[in-house]
Structures are given as C-alpha cells and as structure tokens.
Amino acid sequence: MMNFxxxxxxxxxxxxxxxxxxxSFTIGNPVASQDFHFKTAAFVFRTESCADPAKAQIxxxxxxxxxxxxxxxxxxxxxxxxxxxxxxxxxxxxEGDWVVSLRGTCGSASAGAIVPMGxxxxxRESLEFxxxxxxxxxxxxxxxxxxxxx
Amino acid sequence: MDxxxxxxxxxxxxxxxxxxxxxxAALNDHRSPARRPWLWAFASVAVLALLxxxxxxxxxxAGEWIETDSKSRTTLRIGEIGFVEIEPGTRVRVVTxxxxxxxxxxxxxxxxxxxxxxxxxxxxxxASGTAxxxxxxxxxSDDELGLGLxxxxxxWVSFQWKGLESLVPAGASCRTHPKIGPGIPxxxxxxxxxxxxxxxxxxEKSAEDPLEVILAEARVRDTLTLWHLLQRVPVGDRARVYDxxxxxTPVPDGVSREKALKLDPETLRLWKDELAxxx
Amino acid sequence: xxxxxxxxxxxxxxIACRSGDRDAFRSLYDLYKDRVYSIALYFLHGxxxxxxxxxxxxxxxxxxxxxxxxxxxxxSTWLYRLVVNACMDAGRRRxxxxxxxxxxxxxxLAGPASQEQDYARAxxxxxVRAAVSALPPKFRIAVxxxxxxxxxxxxxxxxxxxxxxxVASRLSRGHRMLADRLKGLKYG
Numbered sequence: 001m002m003n004f005x006x007x008x009x010x011x012x013x014x015x016x017x018x019x020x021x022x023x024s025f026t027i028g029n030p031v032a033s034q035d036f037h038f039k040t041a042a043f044v045f046r047t048e049s050c051a052d053p054a055k056a057q058i059x060x061x062x063x064x065x066x067x068x069x070x071x072x073x074x075x076x077x078x079x080x081x082x083x084x085x086x087x088x089x090x091x092x093x094x095e096g097d098w099v100v101s102l103r104g105t106c107g108s109a110s111a112g113a114i115v116p117m118g119x120x121x122x123x124r125e126s127l128e129f130x131x132x133x134x135x136x137x138x139x140x141x142x143x144x145x146x147x148x149x150x
Numbered sequence: 151m152d153x154x155x156x157x158x159x160x161x162x163x164x165x166x167x168x169x170x171x172x173x174x175a176a177l178n179d180h181r182s183p184a185r186r187p188w189l190w191a192f193a194s195v196a197v198l199a200l201l202x203x204x205x206x207x208x209x210x211x212a213g214e215w216i217e218t219d220s221k222s223r224t225t226l227r228i229g230e231i232g233f234v235e236i237e238p239g240t241r242v243r244v245v246t247x248x249x250x251x252x253x254x255x256x257x258x259x260x261x262x263x264x265x266x267x268x269x270x271x272x273x274x275x276x277a278s279g280t281a282x283x284x285x286x287x288x289x290x291s292d293d294e295l296g297l298g299l300x301x302x303x304x305x306w307v308s309f310q311w312k313g314l315e316s317l318v319p320a321g322a323s324c325r326t327h328p329k330i331g332p333g334i335p336x337x338x339x340x341x342x343x344x345x346x347x348x349x350x351x352x353x354e355k356s357a358e359d360p361l362e363v364i365l366a367e368a369r370v371r372d373t374l375t376l377w378h379l380l381q382r383v384p385v386g387d388r389a390r391v392y393d394x395x396x397x398x399t400p401v402p403d404g405v406s407r408e409k410a411l412k413l414d415p416e417t418l419r420l421w422k423d424e425l426a427x428x429x
Numbered sequence: 430x431x432x433x434x435x436x437x438x439x440x441x442x443x444i445a446c447r448s449g450d451r452d453a454f455r456s457l458y459d460l461y462k463d464r465v466y467s468i469a470l471y472f473l474h475g476x477x478x479x480x481x482x483x484x485x486x487x488x489x490x491x492x493x494x495x496x497x498x499x500x501x502x503x504x505s506t507w508l509y510r511l512v513v514n515a516c517m518d519a520g521r522r523r524x525x526x527x528x529x530x531x532x533x534x535x536x537x538l539a540g541p542a543s544q545e546q547d548y549a550r551a552x553x554x555x556x557v558r559a560a561v562s563a564l565p566p567k568f569r570i571a572v573x574x575x576x577x578x579x580x581x582x583x584x585x586x587x588x589x590x591x592x593x594x595x596v597a598s599r600l601s602r603g604h605r606m607l608a609d610r611l612k613g614l615k616y617g
Contacts, residue, residue, distance in 0.1 A: 163466060
C-alpha cells in the first residue's frame, strides 16, 4: 500500500512538472478530439491557457533518424471543429525512429512539445513539454532516447 | 457550411473519354443499345481489384440473411459509408439499408466494421444490445449464447442496452451479455488482474474484493474503466471510485464531487471528455 | 469544328446537329459532358459505370431527338430535362437491383480523393458527398442542377417538370437537410 501511495505522489509531481502553467499543449490519442474525421490521426493536441485559440500560431515537424541519417518532415496541422484542438497525421516514413516537435505561440507566449512516436502511436510517458520551442539538442536527445529504448 | 462551401466539395468530374467512343460507335452503326467500351475498362479494373483484394464487396437488400460457413468470409458494403467483413461461421441479417440508417443484426459469429461517416449512421443489433458507430473501426463477435466481445481499433463505439451505455474508444474492448447489456470497457493493455477483477464484479464468492483490485490496478489510462464503474457500482462505493480517479488525474473545472456522485449527466459528460485526453 | 462561346448555342449548331453534322454534335458534347457526367455521378452515389451510362444515353437521346427541339426554350433547359429523366430512371433501376457488384465509392472519385492532400479537407469532402448522396432523389437532383449549372428557378422548373414554387421548396429543404447533416463540420 505504501508503494502505491508513493507511486501516486510521484505521478502527481510528474504531472505538475509536465504541464507548466501558462500557454502549453495537451497531447492525446485521436479519440480525445471527439471528432470522427481524426480517427486515423497519429495524435491530437489542444492548446491550454490561450485566450484566443483562433489566433494561436501552431506548427509541427517530424524529426527522425532513418538508417543513421537525420531527417526532418514539415507536417500539416489540422484544426478540429472545436477551437484550440488540432490533429497531426502520420506523413513521415514508417521506417526509423521519429518524434514530432510541436511549436506554438499565443500572443507573446510560446510553447513547445516533443511527442515520441512508437509503433502503436504516441509514447505518452516520454512526452516532453517546454515554455518555448524545443531546441535541436533536445530533439536529438529525445530521438537518441527513443532509439535506445528499443 | 454555406452553399459555396458545399459546392467546393463537389468538384466537376471529367467524363471518361470512353463515353464518346461509345456514343460514336452507336451513331455509326445505329445499334441499340450501343456498345459500351468503357464497360470493358471498368470490368478490367474491377477484375484486377477482385484479384488484388481476394473478395467482392456486395450490397444486400434489407431482410436478407447472410451466412458464412466455417471456411468462407465475405464483405458487405454499407451504403457509401464503409464496409463490413463477415468472418467464417457468422450469421448476420441486413435489417435496414437506407442512407440515413444502416442496421445489421448479428445472430452469431464475428464482423469487422470499417465506417467513415458522421456518428450514428451504422448500427449492429446483437442479443446483448446495439453497437452504435460513432465514426470508427471495430470487431464485434457474438457466440451462440449471445455472449459477445466488442473490440475497437479506431474512433469510438457506443454499445447500448435498455438505457445502459458503454463508450468504447480505440484500443479498448467491452464484453457484452444477454439480458445484462454491455460490460465495463477496459483498455487491452490494462493489467490482467484488472481484467479478471472486472469479470468477477458482482460475483459474491470472490477471494478478494474485485473493486479493490480494480482501483489498485488502475493506471491513468484506466480511468476509462473507472468512469464507467462509477455509474455501475452500488451508491455506497461511488466515493471510492471517484477518489481514485481524482488521485490519478486532476478533476477538471466544472466537475464537482457532489454532482459526480449523484451521476449528474452533464458532469459525467464533461469529465469523460476531459479524461479522454488520457485515453 | 464549331466554336462555342459560353453557353450560347446558336440555331446554326442545332441545325447542323439535325443535319447529322458530327463535329457540331461533338462540340455540344464537349461543352456539356463534364457537367452531365458530374450530375449523374453525384446523383448515383459515385457509381462511375452508371454515370457513364446515363451520360451516353443523354447524348444519344439528344442527337436522335434534336429535331424535336423547337428553340422556344433554352438549349440547356432541354438538355437538363433529358438528364433529369435519365438520372431518375437510372436511380429507380439501381434501387431495384438486388445485388450490385460495383466497388465504386464516393470517396474514390478520382480527382478529389487523390489530389486533396489535406486530410481533413478530404474527410470533409467525403462527408459532403455522403450528405448529398443521402438526400431523397427529388431534392438531390434539384440541388445538383443548381450547383452544377446555376440554372434559374424557371429553367429548373422546366427541367424538373414542376412549378417554380416547387423548385424553391425543394432547394430550400434540400439545403436545410444538407446543413443539418453537415452541422458542426469544419476544417482548418
């Protein structure tokens, strides 16, 4: 029982750290969007603490390593009918290790996230969130960790 | 969506060149009906598709029974919105085949549905209730006794029986029982202990309290199971379930403990929509 | 080859067609074939074979009966009357078929499905096509005539064999049904 409670406390701390206050992203599986158009999306996400989601600037790239070579693919971010909710579909190669780097601005605030992708979709426990766009070094580190986890 | 937007999605389609060839041939020899060379083109493509796919999707009339033996399978086209693969040893009836409602009745066996359409256009009746498509891909099986299993691979399915509803998202499954309806959905990657405990819920002579096991085993993602459980356990156990969900993930604004324990529909819907971001 | 400007079909062309001038007929065909085929295709739920059949029937009928065209109505009105009749007949035949074996699909309409890179837009297009396909035949044909040739109510009334009031009512109800079906759908 003690281990169980420690686990909960650790999770609560991790959750608090994972979502800094202010403009940020929440990432989910396609079902979270409640939008049947996105049922085949790689993942969906929404903006948090953005007063006017319609004015948020969002972009995404898939960053990968295929046979040792670093690759980058610009992604189309699709808006759902619900404001502030978006989807990304897989338009990167199936081969290799890939993460998706999300970047956004809402007014003067910035946010970033690294979404590692596995064969069954996003790897939730390895998500990383930033109050700015992720740096190349952070993306490379995430890719390295993804490769090492296999 | 206004008329202009609709028109944008109905682009003019180029008429196949073969039509003119066909018209010209008819004008030349004045035979009726005219030869239709384009038909050969379509037939060739269709034969290639047949060879490639290995089966032929067909449309059936309402009231018609479709039965596969132990070695055969077939594919049923569902209007313009998708198709259903009928596995070996399956008996299924086409109940309604209309643009606004496509309904099958699964007597026994297994079907795999792939639907691309707005929610609530495709339904499958079983001995345990009705699977309602909410934009999805899923497998539904029912044995001769009516015991069933719903497994969703994309989107959502609602399984309903006499007011009881289970909402099953991609990656999750749900057992179904005649005269009981849908069971509590669980993610396929949930622990075996949790799944076993779900089976034992309501069984009086369990070695350990199934609810205790479920609460202890539940991960954040298993709030899918807990959210349904909240609505199914005896009133006295609701607080335990509520507290466990609240431990696992923050309770969103608009969801109060009091309203959740009273199973206020709007509160539960709001909570489910928020929890779905963890599912 | 006869040059045609916009939709002005001159009496000379009709006369040429009546006299069996294949080039004149080809010009008429080229001008209208895509519109006729598209209306038939969307009316017949994306069934390419049936739409090709209807297109062929319409133009053969046009060629063989152009002598009946008196010129007191616009040519397009006369043509679309043939289209409406052929589509409704084909729709009835389709309905009575116990089993159809085509794999054609609204989603497979060549241009839209392969060229729309935007996933959400493609999904939206599929929803729109499905919604149009789900309209009852009388509303569906009215909406398609309006969309594909922007006919006036008077022209539509002649093509559909009904009053202008009925045309207005069918369009209004058809659009309302589409709007209901597509409510809440939007892409970014």
